[in-house]
Every structure is written in structure tokens, then in C-alpha cells.
Amino acid sequence: MNKTVNINIGGLFFHIDEDAYQKLSRYFDAIKRSLSNSSGKDEIMKDIEMRVAELLTEKQKSDKHVINNKDVDEVIVVMGQPEDYRIDDDGTESKSEPFFAATGRKKLYRDKDRGLIGGVCTGLGHYFGVDAVWIKIIFLLLAFTSFGVIAYLILWIATPKAVTTSEKLEMTGEPVTISNIEKKVREEFESVSNKFKNANYDEMGNQVKNGAERVAGGLGDVIMKIFGAFAKVLGAIILVFSAMSLAGLFIGLFTFGTTSFIDAPWQRYVEAVNYTDIPLWAFGLLAFLAIGIPLFFFLLLGLKLLVSNMKSLGAAVKYSLLAIWIFAVGSLVVIGIKQSTESAFEGKVVTKETINIQPTDTLKIKFVSNDFFSKNVYEHEEFIFTQDSAKNEVIYSNQISFEIKSTDKTEPYLQIEKLADGKSFKEANERAEKIKYGFKIVGNQLLLDNYLLTEMASKFRDQRVELYLYLPKGTVFVADETVQHFDESDNDFFNLHHSSDEYIYKVDENKVKCLNCPADENEYNDVEGGVQTEEINIIDETDSTETVTVKINGKVVTETKSGKKDKKGKLTVGSDGVIIKTE
Structure with missing residues (x-):
């Protein structure tokens, strides 16, 4: 081996x-x-x-x-x-x-010797057998998108550089x-x-300069053409947007402004919320100038981007439009300030009406509607224009609130507060005095209107009526189901149970208590979240022990009691959470 x-x-x-x-x-x-x-x-x-x-x-x-x-x-x-x-x-x-x-087989390398930046394009030219100029043009066009830059950087990082002679031969496909x-x-x-021997440095400098100028010039032409095409597209978008906006603005404000000349259905509502004395057509014209002039200049900008030789407006026209625009914007600012000051102050008119009933009587409270205006007592309108029975035009509104309070006086009374807004206290009070509101006392019944009326000349200035029913201690009353739609009482004092209108309430020292509400509806809350109890019977037998379980707010409480035979009782939980046994 x-x-x-x-x-x-x-x-x-x-x-x-x-x-x-x-x-x-x-x-x-x-x-x-x-x-x-x-x-x-x-x-x-x-x-x-x-x-x-x-x-x-x-x-x-x-x-x-x-x-x-x-x-x-x-x-x-x-x-x-x-x-x-x-x-x-x-x-x-x-x-x-x-x-x-x-035989030679090509491999992909970066030709740093002939490349301008990283040699990627030249290396791709060797690999695909095409002139590197075309590869460079493709990457130059793609450079204006994020894809081109990312692709070039990935190829630069992933492709090795041809350093050795073997790698350079493999790059061109020659056998190594x-x-x-x-x-x-x-x-x-x-x-x-040879380059060092025959170098003409002046000529080389000129060649480099001319080459750089050609590259810069060609690149500049490409960039200018691309930006030119982009400007055309942008100009078309601006032109269409401006033209459509101007047309829509003209139609909308023209329709809005002409309500002063024609009897349009919405005319009264628009005039009712117009707190100034400026005609609607004037407001529409000012709004059109304030918004339309900038849109007009955008329209001209779009045309200039599309038509390069378009003539510009003269300086006199530009400055005139600028002056008109400043005047329109300034006028709208003044109108806005005046509009806000027209409702800056609140006026109030207060009246008190004693309710004459016997202390032993049960007061019944109910809201009623006027069949002439509305047959539905639960209907709620902030304000509408209508006619009364005498054919007079009036403003109808359901802006009514109701609240129960306690009093130290011996007799119950109803306090009616009429409120309205105005540019001064005097004007607001005058407008509040013109509010019409009615109620009736029939026996032990208090019948309250569910609406208010005011004249058309007062316009809409947030007119409303606030009702305060003051009841002395010990007063017993029943609230009709209609009360819940207007009740704004403090829940800590009076919590109206919505589950029934047959519950009887009594005014205590610090709060109103319900006398006949179910055990699962305490005097503070009649919905989920209050103290919930389960009532069960207890049977005590002589010398026997019974275990009783009660659920309170989802928690189980167990009690063991001893008692005598044949004795029956009930186990309940009070409002304070204490278990009480009743015989």
C-alpha cells in the first residue's frame, strides 16, 4: 500500500x-x-x-x-x-x-477590469454573449424602479469577481x-x-472627458424623457381632478345659493341654522371663489404639464385673482366668527307651578303628545318646521328633559326652565321667552307635553325645555313608561326602573325608594350588575340542623341554622348585602 x-x-x-x-x-x-x-x-x-x-x-x-x-x-x-x-x-x-x-464552459463573474461600477453588466455580457452596453441600458432604465436597484445590488453581492487568470478565462468561455x-x-x-509606452496623457484626458460628457448627456436625455412622460401623466391627473372638482363645486354651491330665490323643501332648514343675516347666495359665491380659484390654478398647472408651449396668464390677471381669493377667504372667516358668536350666550326663563295634591295621594307622572303634531309620544325630533292649528308656521321640537329632585317645602312643585342661545344674554332671553310649553294637572295626574313650539322668526338656536319636579319627603308617585324617554335624573337619588310602569316610588330623606320592585331589582339598579339574590324557604325541624345556600352576585353563601319543628321562614338578602331571615 x-x-x-x-x-x-x-x-x-x-x-x-x-x-x-x-x-x-x-x-x-x-x-x-x-x-x-x-x-x-x-x-x-x-x-x-x-x-x-x-x-x-x-x-x-x-x-x-x-x-x-x-x-x-x-x-x-x-x-x-x-x-x-x-x-x-x-x-x-x-x-x-x-x-x-x-472545451470551455462559461461561468458568471464580475468583470471589474472593464466595468464602470461593479462589473456586473460586463460580466452578464460575457455570460450571455451580448454587448455589455445593452445590459447597462436595461439596468439604467430599471434604476428608476426599486426592483432595478435591488437586482443590481443582489448580483453585485452574489456574483464573485474574476480575479485570477483562470476565472477570467472561465468568464469568457475559453478552456483553462x-x-x-x-x-x-x-x-x-x-x-x-504598451499603455505606458504609448500613452498620450493629454489625449487620454480628453477621451475621458468626452466619454464622461457623452455618458452624462445620454443619461440626462434618458432622465429628461422619463420625467417628461411622468409630467404628462401627472398633468392629466391634475387636469381631470381640477375640472371635475370645479364642476361639482359649481353645481353644488349654485344649487345651495339659489334656495334664496326658489321655494326649495330644504330652504327653511338651511335658513334656520344660518345665524347671520347674509343671504345664502352670497355665502355660496364666497365659498366658490375661495375654493374654486385654487382649483383653477391647479387646472392651469395640469394644462402646462400637458402643453409645453402654453402661454401663461398675465401678471394683472394673477394678482386680480389673488386679491379676489384673499377677499373671499377673509369674508368667510368673518362669517364663521359671526356664526359662532350668534350662539355664544345662553338665555334662561324660569317658571314655577305648584302641584296641589293631598299628601296621601299618589302622584302619577306621564308625558303626552299632541295629536295635531304627532300621534307618537315616543317620537323625537330635534326640530322640524310645521304649522299649528291656526295655520301659523312654527318650529316643533322634542328637546325636553325631566328630572326629579327633593325639596324641603311641604308642597310639590314643577320648575320649568326654557333655554335658548343668542349673540347676547338679552337676545337669548328674548328667544327663550318665546318658547311655548304646556302641562296639565288633572286630579292627581301630572300630564307633561313631550314637545315645545317656537315661532319661525326665532330660528333654531338650540331651544329646549328642562323640567324639574321637586317632591317633599314622603311623597309617593308612579312614573308612566313614557317618562323613561325624557328622564335624566341623578341615579344616586332616583333610579327609574324601566321594566314596568306600575312600580310605586316614595321620596325618602336622601333618595327615592321603590316600594314594590322585585327582589332582583334593588333601588339603585334594575339591570345586571346589581346585587342579585335567590329567595328560598327554610324548614327547621326539632333538634335538626339545616344548611341553607344563597347566591349573592354570583358568590355562594352557606348558612347552618337550628330551630324548632314546623317553623317556616324565608331567607333574603338586603340592599346592603346582609342576610335577613323573615318569619
Whole structure:
């Protein structure tokens, strides 16, 4: 069995038997002798060793594979014999090709020597067999998209640079043989030498300058064309948007402004919320000028982007439109301020009406509607325009609130507060005085209107009525189901149970209590979240013990009691959560 030797060829380690090692050493020595008079001998030998290392790597079937004579012979066949590739100084070969010529196979590398930036485009040109100029043009066009830049960077990072002579031969598809390696190295040396010998530095400077100018000019033309196309598209978008906006603005504001001249259904509602005395057509015109003039200039901008030789407006027209726009915007600001000040103050008119009922009577509270205006007591309108029975135009509204409070007086009374907004307290109070609201006391019934009326001249200024029913301690009352739609009482004092209108309430010292509400509806809350109890019967037998379980708010409470025979009782939980036994 032959001995094995570990050798380093081209930076790679190989296990090789002794006979194969001696043959490979003689092969390298023969190559060195054939290159003894060649310029760049060291560079050629380095490239040959790297190529041999690549071929030997392909022969390895595993990490423990040992290179033998057969592997070395196959490498020599591919690389050729040294005497077959001797190149004289005049550049002629002694023999044209080895008997077994290796065919070239292209590999993708970056050609840094001929590339401008990273050599990606030039390397792709070698690989696909096309002029690198076309590849550069494609990447230049794609550079205006994120894809082009990302693709170039990925290729730059992933593609290795052709550094050695073997890699440069593989990049162009030439066979990596001794003759080609030597020829390539000699050509590079001669090229560099000739450049230094024949260099005309002034001419080179001019060529570089002219080339840079051509590249910059061509790049500038491409960029200008791309930006020109983008400007055309942008101009078309701006033109369409501006034209449609102007048309819509004109139609909308024209329709809005002409309500002053025609009897439109919505005219009264628009005028009702117009707190100023400015006609609607004037407001519409100012709004059209304030919004339309900027849209008009956008329209001109779109036309200029589409039509390059379009004439511009004169300075007089521009400054005139600017002055009109400033006037319109300023007027709208003034109108807005005036509109807000028209409702800056709140007026209030208060009246009190005593409710004459016996202390032992149960007061019944109910809201009623007027069949002339609405047959549904639950209907709620913020404000509408209608006519009363005398054919007078009025504003109808259901802005009514109701609240129950306690009083130290001996008799209950109803406090009616009429409220409205205005630009001053005086005007607001005058508008509040014109609110019409009615109620009736029929026996022990308090019948409250569910609406208010005011005249058209008052316009809509958030007119509303707030009702406060003051009840002395001990007063018993019943709230009709209609009350819940208007009730805004403090829940800590009076919590109206919505589950029934037959519950009886009594005014206590600090709160109103429900006298006949179910056990699962305490006086604070009649919905989920309050104290919930389960009532059960307890049967106590003589000398016996009973365990009672009660659920309170989802928690189980267990009580064990002893008692006498035939004694029955009930276990309940009070409002404070205390378990109470009743006989």
C-alpha cells in the first residue's frame, strides 16, 4: 500500500499517494522549465496551480478520498503537456492544440477590469454573449424602479469577481489550459506595458472627458424623457381632478345659493341654522371663489404639464385673482366668527307651578303628545318646521328633559326652565321667552307635553325645555313608561326602573325608594350588575340542623341554622348585602 502525502495546491489541501505526488511534482517542474523565459512566470504558475486544484476537487468523491495516478493523468490530459504549449517571445505557438483539447464552459463573474461600477453588466455580457452596453441600458432604465436597484445590488453581492487568470478565462468561455493561461498573462503584461509606452496623457484626458460628457448627456436625455412622460401623466391627473372638482363645486354651491330665490323643501332648514343675516347666495359665491380659484390654478398647472408651449396668464390677471381669493377667504372667516358668536350666550326663563295634591295621594307622572303634531309620544325630533292649528308656521321640537329632585317645602312643585342661545344674554332671553310649553294637572295626574313650539322668526338656536319636579319627603308617585324617554335624573337619588310602569316610588330623606320592585331589582339598579339574590324557604325541624345556600352576585353563601319543628321562614338578602331571615 502506497504512502499518502498531504499537499497544498492553490490554497486547498489534498490527500495524495506518493506515486501520484511524484508525478504531479514532475509535471509542475516541467511547466516551470517551459516558462523559464516567460514574463509573468509566477502569475502563470499561480493560475495553473489554482486550475489544477479545481480539477482535483472535482475528482474527490469524499473528504477522505486519496488522489491517485489516474486522477493526476486525467488532470494532465485536460491541462496539456508543457512542451505542447510553449509560447515563444514572438507570440507564436510551437503547436496549436493538445491532442485532447478541453472545451470551455462559461461561468458568471464580475468583470471589474472593464466595468464602470461593479462589473456586473460586463460580466452578464460575457455570460450571455451580448454587448455589455445593452445590459447597462436595461439596468439604467430599471434604476428608476426599486426592483432595478435591488437586482443590481443582489448580483453585485452574489456574483464573485474574476480575479485570477483562470476565472477570467472561465468568464469568457475559453478552456483553462496551460497555453491559454500563459497567453492571457502575457497579453495583460503586454497591454499594460504598451499603455505606458504609448500613452498620450493629454489625449487620454480628453477621451475621458468626452466619454464622461457623452455618458452624462445620454443619461440626462434618458432622465429628461422619463420625467417628461411622468409630467404628462401627472398633468392629466391634475387636469381631470381640477375640472371635475370645479364642476361639482359649481353645481353644488349654485344649487345651495339659489334656495334664496326658489321655494326649495330644504330652504327653511338651511335658513334656520344660518345665524347671520347674509343671504345664502352670497355665502355660496364666497365659498366658490375661495375654493374654486385654487382649483383653477391647479387646472392651469395640469394644462402646462400637458402643453409645453402654453402661454401663461398675465401678471394683472394673477394678482386680480389673488386679491379676489384673499377677499373671499377673509369674508368667510368673518362669517364663521359671526356664526359662532350668534350662539355664544345662553338665555334662561324660569317658571314655577305648584302641584296641589293631598299628601296621601299618589302622584302619577306621564308625558303626552299632541295629536295635531304627532300621534307618537315616543317620537323625537330635534326640530322640524310645521304649522299649528291656526295655520301659523312654527318650529316643533322634542328637546325636553325631566328630572326629579327633593325639596324641603311641604308642597310639590314643577320648575320649568326654557333655554335658548343668542349673540347676547338679552337676545337669548328674548328667544327663550318665546318658547311655548304646556302641562296639565288633572286630579292627581301630572300630564307633561313631550314637545315645545317656537315661532319661525326665532330660528333654531338650540331651544329646549328642562323640567324639574321637586317632591317633599314622603311623597309617593308612579312614573308612566313614557317618562323613561325624557328622564335624566341623578341615579344616586332616583333610579327609574324601566321594566314596568306600575312600580310605586316614595321620596325618602336622601333618595327615592321603590316600594314594590322585585327582589332582583334593588333601588339603585334594575339591570345586571346589581346585587342579585335567590329567595328560598327554610324548614327547621326539632333538634335538626339545616344548611341553607344563597347566591349573592354570583358568590355562594352557606348558612347552618337550628330551630324548632314546623317553623317556616324565608331567607333574603338586603340592599346592603346582609342576610335577613323573615318569619
